[in-house]
Amino acid sequence: MADHLKQELSRRAAFRFKCSKEPVFYRTSYEEGEGLLSNISTEGCAVEWATNPPELHEKILLSVELEGEDTVIEAQAHVVRVEDNDFAAKFTVVEPETQKLIRKYFAGKLRGR
16 A cells, blocks of 8 residues: 555554553543543543543543653643543643653653663
8 A cells, every 4th residue: 555545544643652551640620530541642642441531522631640750741632532431632732842751651661661
């Protein structure tokens, strides 16, 4: 298949990292919740087992504490999919340094670091 056709078939512009269920915390305008990170990219993430699943299109603030790091990934996002206690969110505000940290940390985990 030609490269341009592959690119047209995929809606993702960023590489998605499968996660080993890192804890994620989120806050909506009205409540807080937590869950387990299923996957993440520099453009968004998927969360499983959410304690208070947000509503579709709701704005949220996500926080992921990175194991073995002295930092937290934080990003503003809006919810693009909700299924039972799982949801996916697209980042609306994520700093360039945070994007770099996402790539470095989760690529390292893939390599066994």
